[in-house]
Amino acid sequence: MPLPKFEYLSPKSLEEALQLLADRGEGTHLLAGGTDLLVKMAHGHLKPRAVIALKQIDALGGIRFDPGKGLFIGATALLDEVASHPDVKAHFPSVAYAAQQTANVQIRNMGTLAGNLCNAAPSADNAPVLTAMGAEAVIAGPKGERRVALDRFFKGPGQTVIEPGEILTAVHVPVIPSGFGTSYQHVSPRGKVDIAAVCVGAMVGMDGATCKEARIVLGAVAPVPMRAEKTEALVRGKALTPEILEKAGRQASEEARPISDMRAGAEYRKRMTAVLTGRALKQAAEAAAN
Amino acid sequence: MKQLLTLRVNGITHELSIDPWRTLNEVLRDELNLTGTKLGCGSGDCGACTVLVDGRSVSSCLTLAASVDGKEIATVEGLAPSGEQLHPVQESFVENGAIQCGFCTAGMEMSAVYLLGRNNAPDEEQIRAGLSGNLCRCTGYNQIVEAVAAAAEKMKPS
């Protein structure tokens, strides 16, 4: 279907973009990669009055790593740039992996990691592990910049804390402390290239065989990517034996609140939550040891 | 209001005045008559519309023409500009039975060119991954995978 008619704006600076966003008001949408926005428009679900493209704003691009401050992923950094960036691969392997698992080659060459978060699909590949790692959204608005941890960022399917007039400028991922490891696990019916039916991100801190800290985030089993806090409490202070991992899986599947939709049934999603939580904890613990 | 754009497509500069809601796919096919790039789904899932923008493979159906102002676009028509000697990827597709109905072919070739540009000696799994954003209903992919491997061989610096 042809796209609806809209005004196209391509500011060169963040200030200009914020000003345009304020001026144009309701019905104005931001365009980073466009891979979600254009699909919605093509299917007639969205008819924006104006579209503000962010690609020309140099300050929003790029990926920066600082061993002290962590990783900054700019709003227009492509999924492929995240997946193939040497620093991301070296220091944040699960972030690179999740980006690599998002959609297909072409979409990763157009779509952005920030856009994947702003689209706020419950199944967003990049949300669980970033949330587990304590990443935060850097948001610019008329009143300046604010930072929101990702576990408070999502409000519902397609909804985030970003207010009208605000722009997500970057995602900040803190340095993974020594003794910590991460993992991203997902399952989908087509096997290799697919939207996740269930996904799990985990970060654990290990002291020998004992898990001293754990953050577990479940995707596609609730309206937003959700922390499995009871599961985190269950594994904290325990050795991650096969029995504990199985218990943790059961606990996570109890915490999950999935629906049945065309991608999977609720029962299957619960079961996969258990399987993937166990696998994620195991892999994260192994990563912590290395 | 129409946007004034400069697109460099296969090395040729085009000055265009375009509605902002036009996709790159529409501009290539309708304005520039470059119909080698197909439209298979319109939502970035099938890869038939794949072109290169500044060297990256993208779905032209999900790319606003206005957003690629000033960029270098490569389409299937640019692979063998002389019209005589085929690009090694095209040649391998012809020789290896990689083409049946041909509707996915241009997109497959562009994905293959992109892949080989990044990795000049991909193994089979890497080729499959590189083509996994392009759907084909005729060939079962295997002869396409063989064609890309053969093209890599031909393109190997001697």
Added chain:
Amino acid sequence: MEPFQMIGKDVPRNDARAKATGTAAYADDLKLPGMLHGRILRSPLAHARILHIDTSRAEALTGVRCVITGQDIPQVKYGNWRLFPDTQDEYALAVDKVRFIGDEVAAVAAVDKDTAQEALELIDVEYEELPGLFDVESAMAGDAVPIHDHCRNNTSVNRKIAYGDVEKGFAESDYVREDTFRVHAVSHAYLEPCSALAQLDLDGRITLWTSTQVPYIVQCLLASTLEMRENDVRVIKPYVGGGFGGKMELRTWEFCAAFMAKRTGRPVKFTLNREEEFLAGRRRHPMTIHSKVGFKKDGALVAKDLKITLDGGAYNAMGPTATFLCGNFGAMLYRYPNYAFYGRHVYTNKPPASAMRGFGAPQSLYASEIQMNMAAEALGIDPVDIRLKNAQKSGDKIPDVATISSCGFTESIQEVARMSDWKKKRASLGPGRGIGIGCYSFISGGVFNWFNTQYPFSAAEVRAFSDGTVHLLTMASDIGQGSDTALKQILAEELGLRMEDIRITSADTAMTPQADLGSWGSRVTLMAGNAVVDAARKIKERLFGALSARYNLNVIYEMECREGRVQPKGRPDRGMSFGEAVAMVQKASRGEPLVARGSYTPRDKGLVTPAFGFGAQVAEVEVDRQTGLVEVKKMWTAHDCGTVINPKGVEGQLAGSIQMGLGYALSEQFVMEEGRTLNTNFLDYKMPTALDMPPGEVVHVETYEPEGPMGAKECGEGLASPTAPAISDAVYHATGYRCKDLPITPEKILEGMNAGGKKKS
């Protein structure tokens, strides 16, 4: 037999270069001056009476040139082609009722796509909603609302076949089992969405370029629905981006493009988008298959009683033919001494199902093959051995169908078992790994002539030139399968020419010889191939005559066309070049061009098909027993397509079938809710990608089919059947979950394993 020169060679496709360079033009690539863009308004309701349609606001929109509804067009029905008056149930645009979500209600033609789209939204339709019937059980219930007024119980076709005595057969059996299988709808998912462009010629006639498998049938049906004469409609098939059975009827946009071109005097093009293709497109029939089979202790089949109900959706489309064929496929492949079939085609308020690669065979054979394995297990016989025991052989007569001529089925089973190391793997694969088998036989074109034509089934014209070239004209439709190339190879072989000596023009109903019934039912290689051979032989006779006269040859000489020359066998010195021979014939006939017509119509070949292809396939899978995900590790195929004309072409057909079978078995399905298709994009309609495709190994069990051109017969359509049962059997072997209800989803596997699916021994 002498070795072939051109047959069996990996000749690159005729159109490969055009497709590789992006210069091959498909219907949507075509543009004409002043061309209008069409769009179709579709029903949002599954079942409703149309009370009123107001098009005035749409007509008033600037740029709109034409708006039509069912009231504006000649009230001529089509459906299941023609001739069977009671199966014709469809108008190009809905007249009184809409019967599925996506049913075509009105059409708009405007100066550009944006305006056409905008105009659609300005058409007001008032509906009176009727109860929707979404499954065959409720549609057949006594109190169900008729979806078509003429049709009681919403059952549009009842088809019976019976021979032998099944009851007696079951009584004599040592082992009888009954099972019910359910198979689901899947999409053809050809990459090229349907598109058609119509132009009004200067003399008032119509030319239509359309993405179709059946140009001649579109010509006939379009003419009748436009109330024009057949020859006043010219249908040209440009390059077509796949069909698989989904482009073998007259469709609404073809009619509307032509009708609106007549109305406006301007060219009109319609191109569907993918959402429309998935929402309203044709699909493979879902079926409920109830099968009762009886065996002797040693595994010999005694009797089969097969009852199939097809969920046809809102219109017949090609469903009646599929119903007919299901009955035949139920008794193919193995020897069934006693057989009964009862097939019903039932209307529901869903998008119409129709022909799709296999035309009823993938469904029917899924049930037969799985049931065969269940019986083998109960009888303690290896699945391979029970198949060898019952396999059809050359010379077998299938009652009311045909006598099988060439048949490499037994060899196919043996080969595939050998290649896959069947016995060892079946006995020793570890947990989560499994191996399974599926087999098929398929028709090489249909004889059932439900499309009445005064013309041969296939025809070819060969024009020979004194420069040593020939021009082949045929209405056979290359939709991507490569028939243009195969036909050129056949002609090159027969005339001793090279591929580059042959120009081909195909599938233009005004230019290519009448007629050809199109690309479906694996008919083209055998039927059009025979027509080409027939024409070529007529050319040769003329050339041989000229040669004979030139050298005053004794009549006992056998002559040949070989390597560009025409010569007596064994006496190349008494020969001349092909071009010189053509020139002589032309001289002798005072300038008359050397042209010959050939044709093929199966005669005395029964009512089903002149020849059968066969094959067997083994799948090896690995199942993640925690997630239920299946990975197909490898596919082995041994098949008999007679003489292989183009090995790469055959292998491409085969791999393509595996991709489709893989999707059918594991990942593809329409998710429906109250008649609405929910997954209308490739994100949620899960077609396997390059990463999902397993490697394969193939053996061509070559036979020589006496009825086929150079011994060739069907290839690539029969292979749509064995993949799903082979994978399904392998999943059973790996997990103990036996799927009688496609597709095999991870959810079903886990449930099946939970329910105490038998551990493999």
